[in-house]
Amino acid sequence: MAYKHGVYVGEVATSITAPIEGTAGLQVILGTAPVHLAKDPYACSNKPILCYSFAEAAEQVGYLDDFQKYTLCQSVDASFRVFNIAPIILINVLDPTKHKKTLAARALSVLKKQAVLQEDGVLLDQLVVKSEDGQTTLAKDTDYVATFDDDGFVTITLITSSEISAIQVSGVAIDPAAVEAVDLIGGIQISTGEETGMEVIRQIYPKLGMTAGLLLAPGWSQDANVAAALQAKCEAINGVFSCECFLDIPCGTDGAKTYTDVKEAKESLGASSNHAFALWPKGAVGSKHYYLSALAAACTAYTDANNEDVPATSPSNKNIRITATILEDGTAVDLDQEQANTINSFGVATALNMNGFKLWGNNTAAYPSTTDPKDRWLACRRFFSWWGNTFILTYFQKVDSPANPRLIESIVDSENIRGNSFVARGFCATARIEFIEAENPRTDILGGKIQFHMYLAPYTPAEVLKTLLEFDVNALETALTGGE
Template identity: 30%
Template sequence: MADTYLHGAYGHIDASIVKKTVTSETVPVYIGTAPVGLVRGYAGKDVVNNPVKITSLADAKAKVGYSQDFASYTLCEAIAAHFDNGGDGVGPIYVINVLDPAQHKKSPETEKTIAMAKGRASFTSDTIVLDTLKVKNEAGSTTYNEGTDYTVDYLYNATAQTVVISKVGDTIADGNIKVTYTEMDGSTVDSADVIGMASETGEYSGIAALRLVYQNLFVVPNLIAAPGWSQDKDVYAALVSAAQKINGHWDAMVVADLPVVDSSKQAVDTIAKAQDWKAKNGFDSERSIVCWPMAVDKSDRRFHLSSLVVAASQQIDQEHKGVPFESCSNKAVPVVKQFFGDNSKNRGFDQQTANSLNEHGITTVVGWAGEWVLWGSHTAAYAFDDPTMDARAIFATSMRMLMHITNGFQAEWSPEIDGPMTRALKDRIVNREQEKLDAYVTVGALIGKPKIYFEEAENPVSNLMNGDFRWDMQVTPTPPLKSATAYVSYTDEGFSAYFGGEA
C-alpha cells in the first residue's frame, strides 16, 4: 500500500542501480591513500586511519572519494580492481586510509580565477579539499557564503572530475570570480604513515589500525594488501607481523608486490633482477603471496598484481561459499600487458618463462588462451630447490585453508568462553568440528580423512583446573593441479591394420 493517497499518474526518479556486487565471506583489507578531501564533511566521518567498508564504486565515492590517479591515491587502485574493472564487482572490501588532508596538503592555498556564466562556474580537480573551498569576487575583497550565495557539487565524469559552483540569488554576477582551496598531496605520505602505530592512549594508524576491523565492524580480516606500498621491505615486514593473530586471534594472508623500480631508483625489470631482489630483501614469509611485475589495463591504468590477486581470490572464494581452497592462478584478470616501469625495455614474457618466477615463490601475470591470467600458486616461502621448506608453505591455498579452519573455530566457539565446560560441550565441539572437516572433504577443500582429537596427553589436569582446554586437528588441504603431463609413445603395432582382413 502507498504511504500517501494517490489518484492520477505519477513519475519518480528512483535510486541508481549500479553493477551488481558479489558478497563473499573473504574480508580483504587494504591500507593506503584515498582522496577523502573530495567527501564533504570528511573530518566528521572518521575516514582517516580507521577501517571503512566499501560495497561499490558509488559507495567508495561517497565515503572516501575516488580518482584515476592510482599513484597518488593507492586505495583507488584497489577500489578499481574490485568495482571499476569493466565487469561485475566483487566485495565488500575494507580500506584504511592514511592520508589526512589536514596534514598531507600543498602549501600555500591554491588560488585561481574562473568564469561564471549563466549562473555556473566549474574547474577540474581531484586534489581539492572541498570543505576548504572559498568563493570570492574577482578582486578578492568579498567572500560569498555557501548555501546563501552559491552551492557546490562535485561531478565524477568519465574523463575529468569537476567542481561545479552554481549561484543562488543575484549576489554573484556573471563574470570572473576567484576561488581558493587547499589541495591534498599524496606525495607527502610516506611508509611510516602506512606502517602506523598503536598509542598508549588508544589511537591507531596505518597497518596498526587492522586491530579495529574486527573490533569495530565484527568481520574477520583474512586478506591484507597495501598496493603501492608493500614493495617497501619495512611495510612488508609490518604487514606480515600484523597479519598474525590480529586482536590476538585472527590470521590473515598478506598479498604483496616486488618493485619495478626500487627505493634507490634502480630498475627491477627483469626476471633475474626480481628473483635477486626478493631473496636479498627477505620477501619470503609463508604467510604471504608475492607478486611481480605490474600490469596495464585497456585504459592504460597501472595495477599492482596484489590488487588483482586479492580481487580474483575474493571472487573465487565466493563461488565456494567463502572456503579459500581454489587458487586464483590461471584465472583471468582485466589487463592487457605486463608493465616493468616507464623506462624499461622489457617487452614481456610468456607462460613458460614465467615458471622461473613461480619456482622462486613469485606470482605473475601472462597472456594465455586469448586472455591475461594470474600465474603462480605458491607462497612467498616456496623455493623449488629447498628440501627443508615446510610442506604447508608450498601452496598459498594450503596456508589460507589452515587459517580458515583456525579462524572459524575461534569465531564459532568464542560465545561459549567463560560458560561451564561440561563433558557435553567437549563432545559437541568435537562432533561439530568433525562435521565441518568432513564437509570440507565433500566440497574438495580437504583430502583424506581429517580428524579432530581431544587428547588426554595434551590436556593435563593442571591445565583443565585452570580452564584451559585443547583440541588438535590433522588436515590435508587439497593441492592445486600445478601441472599435467601426458607421455605419448610412437608404436609400429598399428601397421597390423593393413593385414589380416581387419576392417
C-alpha cells in the first residue's frame, strides 16, 4: 500500500433515487406485457399486480421498449423512469396459454458455442433445441442454457460440445397481435367465476386494500368500446368506490390529424363522462412514443404525491417531460396556445410547449355539456371522488354500531376536524359535514339508515389570469417636468 500523507477523497456511484410514493392518484393500467420475460409467464395474466419500482414491474410482467406490442411498458417507463412515481397497479391481459403462436423449426448457426433466435416472445419452457439434422434433442441445462438478451431474443449457449456448427430450434411464442379489445374489456367465466380484463379491477380492494385513483389503457383507450367500458368502470367499484379514467383521442388514419378534428374524434370515441379526462395527441421522449394518457396519468399521480397525496391541484400547466407532441405515425404536431385552447374548449387536454412541454387542460370529457364545477374541472371531480372514497374507508368501522346520538356526533365531529385541517392547508374552501333532521325521516332511522350531508368546495383552477395595461401620462409628465 502506498504511503499517504494529507487529505483524500473518494467517489461512489450515485444511488438510485427512491420514487415518490402516493396513492390518491393510484394508477390502474390495463394492457399487454412481454410476459415471456417475467419471472413466471403463466402467473401474471388478468391479476392486479402492485409494483413499487421499475425492477419489480420488469420481474412481475417483463419489460421491453416496444410500446406498440406491449402497451403496459409505456406506463411502467413513464411512471418509474420519466416521473419516478410509485406505486402502480398493472393488469396484463396477454395470456400465454391463449395468445400464442407456434414457431416452425428453423436452423441457427452456432458461433463460439452460441446461437441467437431472433424471434420476439419465445416461451423458454416451450423451446425445443435439436441437433442440426433434427435427430437428437438437446437437454436444457445439460447440453445448453437459454437466456434473453436486451432485445428480448433468446441466446442459446452450448455447454457440452464445441464442435456443433448449427442447431435446429422450434417452440411457442406469445402473440400480442392476437389480443383484442374484448380482452381488455374482459368478463366473467360462468363456469369458473374467473374474471378477466376490466372485471379484475374489482379485485384490487379485496386483494390489496387499495382503491383505484386513475384507470387507463394506453394503446387501447382510443377504441370506442374500450373507452366506453373504462368510463363505466369509474363508478360503483366494489359497489361503493369511484375514480377517474384517462382516454386517448385517436390521432391516426381514422382519428384527428389536426387540432380542428379533435371535437369530431372525441364525439366518435364517445368520451363524455364527467369521470373521464380525454387527451390528444401522443407524446415523445426522444425516440420513444407514448400515448398521452400514460404520461398525463403519471404526471397527475406525481402532482398528487407532491401535494401531500391530496388530489386538489390540477396537473394542467405542470411539466409533462416530453420532447415533442406527435401523431400516430410520428409526425410532429406543433401547437400554439390558441390552438391548444381550442382543443381545451372541446373538453380535451393536450400538451403545449411553453419553454418546455406542459400538460394543458383542466376540463373533463363532460365539458362543454356540463358547467357544474364538480363535474367540469378535473381537479374538483377527483377531489370529490377521493373524499368519498376516504369517507367510506374511514367510517366503515362504524357500520352496525348503535344508531344513537353518540354515533352521529362522533362522525360529525371527526369529519369536521378533518375537513378543517384541509381548509387550513389551503386544499379547499370548505369541507364540513352535517346531520340534518329533515334528511333523516323516522322511517329511515327505524330502517337502520342514517344520512349525513357533506359540503365540499375544492378550489377551481385559475384558468385565466388577466391584467390591463394603461399608459400613465401623468407619470411621464412628472418624470419629464420634475413635477412642476
